[in-house]
Amino acid sequence: xxxxxxxxxxxxxxxxxxxxxxxxxxxxxxxxxxxxxxxxxxxxxxxxxxxxxxxxxxxxxxxxxxxxxxxxxxxxxxxxxxxxxxxxxxxxxxxxxxxxxxxxxxxxxxxxxxxxxxxxxxxxxxxxxxxxxxxxxxxxxxxxxxxxxxxxxxxxxxxxxxxxxxxxxxxxxxxxxxxxxxxxxxxxxxxxxxxxxxxxxxxxxxxxxxxxxxxxxxxxxxxxxxxxxxxxxxxxxxxxxxxxxxxxxxxxxxxxxxxxxxxxxxxxxxxxxxxxxxxxxxxxxxxxxxxxxxxxxxxxxxxxxxxxxxxxxxxx
Amino acid sequence: xxxxxxxxxxxxxxxxxxxxxxxxxxxxxxxxxxxxxxxxxxxxxxxxxxxxxxxxxxxxxxxxxxxxxxxxxxxxxxxxxxxxxxxxxxxxxxxxxxxxxxxxxxxxxxxxxxxxxxxxxxxxxxxxxxxxxxxxxxxxxxxxxxxxxxxxxxxxxxxxxxxxxxxxxxxxxxxxxxxxxxxxxxxxxxxxxxxxxxxxxxxxxxxxxxxxxxxxxxxxxxxxxxxxxxxxxxxxxxxxxxxxxxxxxxxxxxxxxxxxxxxxxxxxxxxxxxxxxxxxxxxxxxxxxxxxxxxxxxxxxxxxxxxxxxxxxxxx
Amino acid sequence: xxxxxxxxxxxxxxxxxxxxxxxxxxxxxxxxxxxxxxxxxxxxxxxxxxxxxxxxxxxxxxxxxxxxxxxxxxxxxxxxxxxxxxxxxxxxxxxxxxxxxxxxxxxxxxxxxxxxxxxxxxxxxxxxxxxxxxxxxxxxxxxxxxxxxxxxxxxxxxxxxxxxxxxxxxxxxxxxxxxxxxxxxxxxxxxxxxxxxxxxxxxxxxxxxxxxxxxxxxxxxxxxxxxxxxxxxxxxxxxxxxxxxxxxxxxxxxxxxxxxxxxxxxxxxxxxxxxxxxxxxxxxxxxxxxxxxxxxxxxxxxxxxxxxxxxxxxxx
Numbered sequence: 025x026x027x028x029x030x031x032x033x034x035x036x037x038x039x040x041x042x043x044x045x046x047x048x049x050x051x052x053x054x055x056x057x058x059x060x061x062x063x064x065x066x067x068x069x070x071x072x073x074x075x076x077x078x079x080x081x082x083x084x085x086x087x088x089x090x091x092x093x094x095x096x097x098x099x100x101x102x103x104x105x106x107x108x109x110x111x112x113x114x115x116x117x118x119x120x121x122x123x124x125x126x127x128x129x130x131x132x133x134x135x136x137x138x139x140x141x142x143x144x145x146x147x148x149x150x151x152x153x154x155x156x157x158x159x160x161x162x163x164x165x166x167x168x169x170x171x172x173x174x175x176x177x178x179x180x181x182x183x184x185x186x187x188x189x190x191x192x193x194x195x196x197x198x199x200x201x202x203x204x205x206x207x208x209x210x211x212x213x214x215x216x217x218x219x220x221x222x223x224x225x226x227x228x229x230x231x232x233x234x235x236x237x238x239x240x241x242x243x244x245x246x247x248x249x250x251x252x253x254x255x256x257x258x259x260x261x262x263x264x265x266x267x268x269x270x271x272x273x274x275x276x277x278x279x280x281x282x283x284x285x286x287x288x289x290x291x292x293x294x295x296x297x298x299x300x301x302x303x304x305x306x307x308x309x310x311x312x313x314x315x316x317x318x319x320x321x322x323x324x325x326x327x328x329x330x331x332x333x334x335x336x337x338x339x340x
Numbered sequence: 341x342x343x344x345x346x347x348x349x350x351x352x353x354x355x356x357x358x359x360x361x362x363x364x365x366x367x368x369x370x371x372x373x374x375x376x377x378x379x380x381x382x383x384x385x386x387x388x389x390x391x392x393x394x395x396x397x398x399x400x401x402x403x404x405x406x407x408x409x410x411x412x413x414x415x416x417x418x419x420x421x422x423x424x425x426x427x428x429x430x431x432x433x434x435x436x437x438x439x440x441x442x443x444x445x446x447x448x449x450x451x452x453x454x455x456x457x458x459x460x461x462x463x464x465x466x467x468x469x470x471x472x473x474x475x476x477x478x479x480x481x482x483x484x485x486x487x488x489x490x491x492x493x494x495x496x497x498x499x500x501x502x503x504x505x506x507x508x509x510x511x512x513x514x515x516x517x518x519x520x521x522x523x524x525x526x527x528x529x530x531x532x533x534x535x536x537x538x539x540x541x542x543x544x545x546x547x548x549x550x551x552x553x554x555x556x557x558x559x560x561x562x563x564x565x566x567x568x569x570x571x572x573x574x575x576x577x578x579x580x581x582x583x584x585x586x587x588x589x590x591x592x593x594x595x596x597x598x599x600x601x602x603x604x605x606x607x608x609x610x611x612x613x614x615x616x617x618x619x620x621x622x623x624x625x626x627x628x629x630x631x632x633x634x635x636x637x638x639x640x641x642x643x644x645x646x647x648x649x650x651x652x653x654x655x656x
Numbered sequence: 657x658x659x660x661x662x663x664x665x666x667x668x669x670x671x672x673x674x675x676x677x678x679x680x681x682x683x684x685x686x687x688x689x690x691x692x693x694x695x696x697x698x699x700x701x702x703x704x705x706x707x708x709x710x711x712x713x714x715x716x717x718x719x720x721x722x723x724x725x726x727x728x729x730x731x732x733x734x735x736x737x738x739x740x741x742x743x744x745x746x747x748x749x750x751x752x753x754x755x756x757x758x759x760x761x762x763x764x765x766x767x768x769x770x771x772x773x774x775x776x777x778x779x780x781x782x783x784x785x786x787x788x789x790x791x792x793x794x795x796x797x798x799x800x801x802x803x804x805x806x807x808x809x810x811x812x813x814x815x816x817x818x819x820x821x822x823x824x825x826x827x828x829x830x831x832x833x834x835x836x837x838x839x840x841x842x843x844x845x846x847x848x849x850x851x852x853x854x855x856x857x858x859x860x861x862x863x864x865x866x867x868x869x870x871x872x873x874x875x876x877x878x879x880x881x882x883x884x885x886x887x888x889x890x891x892x893x894x895x896x897x898x899x900x901x902x903x904x905x906x907x908x909x910x911x912x913x914x915x916x917x918x919x920x921x922x923x924x925x926x927x928x929x930x931x932x933x934x935x936x937x938x939x940x941x942x943x944x945x946x947x948x949x950x951x952x953x954x955x956x957x958x959x960x961x962x963x964x965x966x967x968x969x970x971x972x
Contacts, residue, residue, distance in 0.1 A: 080378060080443045092708065106934075106939060110932070120704065300425040311434075517743070614751060
């Protein structure tokens, strides 16, 4: 595996899921498999879960880890081709990626959507440049349009908690004070389409996700109707794809409440965190017995460890 | 031991002190006791000694360490209950603590006094929230009102350098250009009351420490009288507790000088560092033979290692 | 070896070079030589290569590493003697160095030229203070006037790629939008004078390097003449030494282009990185077959590992 950026990066999702469940049961089973291998983690924006869970996953495999915070620890990066670098950016991503590839056996890269230029974001310029120039396998720690380690952890969470063979999984938009990327929503849809679930996506008009992600997916504009009979409620805010990067609604009636959860089939509540309390979801739901957000965050170690192990196994 | 926040966290201070002295003599005696255990360190403000000494202590026990700088590396934290999170804070401490508890076996947390709201600071909202929600043992790396790893190191320093069975220990206020918390002073008093020392606290009027710390302690407003016959002079600035967070004096006559040190019983000079030279203490004292501030800082490794070892021993 | 700050720090450069080549061939040959030893790395400005390559070098020797970013992670440092510290700096370098020396067996320090006060920069106040007060061996991770780990890596790069016994090595100034230190250029000259090369330095008038570095070196003001027959072209910007810290030229005719490279003896192109594309060098040269900047950056691990190993060997 030379890259892990989306669900197609895994050769066989069912096999990867089985490996994940085995690692969850016995995290130290391959405690020295990564010995003498170095994982480099590059963060271009803040991170708690991704940072710590990926470090922990590497430790479980005996890998060394080096963390770099672009902009504070290191230099600012230029990503455009052919530019005369007479401005603020001090290093081109071509050199930064290639140099990090000299020091690390695997690189993890966290970038984010600028939310200004949709084409640029959806081309994934930064992540694809790293993959092109690093010379070593690259793991997406979230990119402009996807968050695959999160989605893999979400799948593991559903797989290990489901009470029915084919649960009804509802992804619902919820309000947020800032414009956020579509990455988590896109990726969740992408992975759920490969899972044994019935997926429903619900959001206000104007919040339709990119066609390459949702074409053929059941979209329901009535949140109440979507929640009826749900086994899992996955809440997430995202800004508009069609009016790119815009906040079109701050409608608090989309906040997930205890009352709304009563429409469901005793559903589990999920969120990738960090979560804005009483915007996305009420304290009552988040602190109540249906919430599995902490276990879900715990599964970030499992998804990262599975991906690292597969990459290590594929090395010469 | 589920928490280390004050002197009462240790079941028996004399036993802990003996363990500390043993570790100081043979730091690698338990070099793999912490194998496969992860220590997470969360810093909400800058730190040199605490950061490096705690990392080093963990390394001496074979633990893995993950460091997180809140605000730069990670998200900003909300600490209030029931709030609608539509402002700048992106994550509630309830989730942050619980998630870090998923990735770490022990958490160290460094927070600080806001110096605006005395009740909030003295309730220790942030530290207590971490302890409540983390689900794993928590070590205070300094909180709003205490700095227990420092005070434990101070005790070790006195124990290993004292020339009389019951030394006279003087904590003296000294001037500083910025308003500082009372944490180090509070904690030092708390620990010295459990030590075999005669404690005297001296400061200008208006700088009385909180009653729960100093009730019954010998307070002497005349610095010269306090220093007479001292075996240890511990200098520290703090802002007012009664006029909370205010600087009431910048009187340089309180600076510890060589002349003042001559009043003492050839006393050792101590400070927790970082220290403002020629404000708190003159170059002559700090660079002279009576200063033991560097050895004192070195003992921060010993106190942290002792606490980590006790926590590891208490794990199932 | 108590310090590594310049070419004279190595007792015998040829022996060190042989050790470097051996480590390059077999990086894990001393995989546990540094066990139970801690390397502390202090950065006072951003760093990618130095940070990661030195961490990697330490990992290859089994050392523990602790990284500290001054100013963000830690306190701001005062470096002047005798000052009343009533301003912004919270800790004097005397204590910071001595305390870090308590926690680490070797310290790496990265500082930089202020470019305001030439005498202060060339006295190397910060680096020399660390060396004086740390109490443990200190490695320069770049100082105000030298970058010895870079120059050692440059030498290794030339040694492992040269096609003639005594190559012609040309250090050429090139334009840059910001005022940069002379450290890389100074150090490169210093090391090349001890190497089996013919060194030529070329730059516009006013960019003469400090006499203690270039006295007796072949300086050629005509860049074309300098490049004729070159086996290596090492490009670098620096600000003026004589008009200290000033940018006297932004002449793009000094940019290294494919046309200019055709004047050479099929020369290899080198740069310490990060490099401003199409200011220092064109995309065509940097992305072409003559560029060895990535391998050069890779050799930063080798130079750091060699220095660490020599320091470890010299320990009691």
